[in-house]
Amino acid sequence: xxxxxxxxxxxxxxxxxxxxxxxxxxxxxxxxxxxxxxxxxxxxxxxxxxxxxxxxxxxxxxxxxxxxxxxxxxxxxxxxxxxxxxxxxxxxxxxxxxxxxxxxxxxxxxxxxxxxxxxxxxxxxxxxxxxxxxxxxxxxxxxxxxxxxxxxxxxxxxxxxxxxxxxxxxxxxxxxxxxxxxxxxxxxxxxxxxxxxxxxxxxxxxxxxxxxxxxxxxxxxxxxxxxxxxxxxxxxxxxxxxxxxxxxxxxxxxxxxxxxxxxxxxxxxxxxxxxxxxxx
Amino acid sequence: xxxxxxxxxxxxxxxxxxxxxxxxxxxxxxxxxxxxxxxxxxxxxxxxxxxxxxxxxxxxxxxxxxxxxxxxxxxxxxxxxxxxxxxxxxxxxxxxxxxxxxxxxxxxxxxxxxxxxxxxxxxxxxxxxxxxxxxxxxxxxxxxxxxxxxxxxxxxxxxxxxxxxxxxxxxxxxxxxxxxxxxxxxxxxxxxxxxxxxxxxxxxxxxxxxxxxxxxxxxxxxxxxxxxxxxxxxxxxxxxxxxxxxxxxxxxxxxxxxxxxxxxxxxxxxxxxxx
Numbered sequence: 001x002x003x004x005x006x007x008x009x010x011x012x013x014x015x016x017x018x019x020x021x022x023x024x025x026x027x028x029x030x031x032x033x034x035x036x037x038x039x040x041x042x043x044x045x046x047x048x049x050x051x052x053x054x055x056x057x058x059x060x061x062x063x064x065x066x067x068x069x070x071x072x073x074x075x076x077x078x079x080x081x082x083x084x085x086x087x088x089x090x091x092x093x094x095x096x097x098x099x100x101x102x103x104x105x106x107x108x109x110x111x112x113x114x115x116x117x118x119x120x121x122x123x124x125x126x127x128x129x130x131x132x133x134x135x136x137x138x139x140x141x142x143x144x145x146x147x148x149x150x151x152x153x154x155x156x157x158x159x160x161x162x163x164x165x166x167x168x169x170x171x172x173x174x175x176x177x178x179x180x181x182x183x184x185x186x187x188x189x190x191x192x193x194x195x196x197x198x199x200x201x202x203x204x205x206x207x208x209x210x211x212x213x214x215x216x217x218x219x220x221x222x223x224x225x226x227x228x229x230x231x232x233x234x235x236x237x238x239x240x241x242x243x244x245x246x247x248x249x250x251x252x253x254x255x256x257x258x259x260x261x262x263x264x265x266x267x268x269x270x271x272x273x274x275x276x277x278x279x280x
Numbered sequence: 281x282x283x284x285x286x287x288x289x290x291x292x293x294x295x296x297x298x299x300x301x302x303x304x305x306x307x308x309x310x311x312x313x314x315x316x317x318x319x320x321x322x323x324x325x326x327x328x329x330x331x332x333x334x335x336x337x338x339x340x341x342x343x344x345x346x347x348x349x350x351x352x353x354x355x356x357x358x359x360x361x362x363x364x365x366x367x368x369x370x371x372x373x374x375x376x377x378x379x380x381x382x383x384x385x386x387x388x389x390x391x392x393x394x395x396x397x398x399x400x401x402x403x404x405x406x407x408x409x410x411x412x413x414x415x416x417x418x419x420x421x422x423x424x425x426x427x428x429x430x431x432x433x434x435x436x437x438x439x440x441x442x443x444x445x446x447x448x449x450x451x452x453x454x455x456x457x458x459x460x461x462x463x464x465x466x467x468x469x470x471x472x473x474x475x476x477x478x479x480x481x482x483x484x485x486x487x488x489x490x491x492x493x494x495x496x497x498x499x500x501x502x503x504x505x506x507x508x509x510x511x512x513x514x515x516x517x518x519x520x521x522x523x524x525x526x527x528x529x530x531x532x533x534x535x536x537x538x539x540x541x542x543x544x545x546x547x548x549x550x551x552x553x554x555x
Contacts (some may be wrong), residue, residue: 157392157393159394159396163390165377167390169370170367173341173365174391175358175391176390191495217376221422223377225377
């Protein structure tokens with residue numbers, strides 16, 4: 001237990017630039033992931049997000065091997081995956097199988113690339129489970145740019161995107177370009193995923209892109225409130241996870257996933273109690 | 281069909297010598313049709329006869345191969361104004377954080393890009409008025425995914441009317457509703473048409489629930505069509521001609537029973553996936 005929780009030396013750690021970078025990165029990631037989460041949940045894109053994360057992992061592994069920035073590799077891998085899913089997988093029925101095929105291949109390729117890499121082992125492991133040490137100042141620049149691009153795009157396309165997600169038939173009838181919006185949203189999700197991979201790791205991206213949206217949907221049906229709440233839960237998980245992981249020196253992903261999961265349980269409980277009260 | 285005199289306001293919907301074909305298969309051609317403001321046109325016909333395609337043409341989603349189509353005097357175009365659309369009842373996503381009022385609001389400006397920060401008070405007022413008009417105020421704040429099919433369909437009517445359309449396009453809006461809700465939804469549509477002179481184009485495979493409201497019928501069968509009042513079109517003679525087989529139309533207690541026509545209504549095409 002003492003190995004899991006502790007705050008020994010946290011004060012000194014907080015003064016270190018790389019720790020401050022980690023908090024900044026977590027905060028930025030929480031903002032974009034939370035903003036997208038309700039739409040990801042509503043569009044049933046959980047599996048797509050997971051597939052995108054594995055491809056971001058492949059991109060990151062390739063970047064390690066050829067010696068370029070891991071964030072750039074992750075962004076490229078995720079965006080390629082997002083576009084493939086967005087364009088090929090428009091039909092619900094086909095989507096899962098397309099994702100499964102691409103995911104399996106991407107993951108296999110990533111494992112191969114990692115095996116070929118002869119650098120530090122912590123770099124390899126970090127891609128899968130995340131690590132705050134991986135966030136340096138060049139990554140912060142990428143994070144800030146991607147955050148701005150994602151949020152600005154979302155502000156412009158949010159309404160038609162909500163329309164197309166909630167009510168596709170009428171949205172098409174009213175001239176909403178759903179065929180453009182689907183791949184566009186997939187790219188926004190991909191960029192966010194790529195940011196998340198170095199921090200929480202490829203296998204736990206869902207903890208920040210799905211859980212906050214799923215939790216918020218339990219307690220509110222106001223789209224704006226749901227988005228704000230999802231951002232709050234994502235921030236709580238990411239910042240809280242970063243803080244808790246400092247002293248034990250363990251990967252943050254476990255803490256992030258646990259906080260997000262607890263938030264989800266609380267939201268379910270609140271939703272259920274409220275439903276009972278209303279029924280009574 | 282006589283041409284509209286120059287002094288009259290433009291027809292709400294006007295088709296001139298319209299033709300749609302997919303490859304070598306001609307859905308319909310030579311279609312001339314004027315729907316006047318306040319008129320209720322029922323579009324009938326078996327599956328694959330081009331009913332939904334007609335709606336797609338009016339919505340500007342499907343170009344004509346020949347001829348022209350105008351909505352309130354303007355060429356039909358994708359996302360054009362002046363049109364309200366009511367689809368068939370279909371369960372809405374339950375995980376979607378969306379309330380009744382949000383669904384109606386999307387009918388007003390959901391197709392517009394941008395953050396939409398201006399005119400929020402006016403937007404709220406119009407949404408509230410549309411909800412009130414269909415009697416949906418009591419569940420305006422409930423999550424849409426948990427409403428009954430009938431309640432959802434009332435919201436659909438409000439969603440289609442909130443933009444103050446000149447033309448209301450309905451694609452089987454009564455399908456999968458029980459009789460009471462069928463009556464409510466068709467009454468709401470009819471009230472609107474009378475109050476605001478809105479033209480209604482109502483695609484259905486079942487004319488009986490709306491028979492008292494219908495001004496004219498467009499009956500499509502295998503590339504052939506007939507336009508006229510229900511009394512003109514819904515006869516054994518006309519339908520036998522259209523179907524090219526013996527069809528009997530019988531009136532039973534104010535209902536029309538069509539015997540012998542190909543009558544399968546299980547499958548219905550969605551707007552997007554029509555080929």
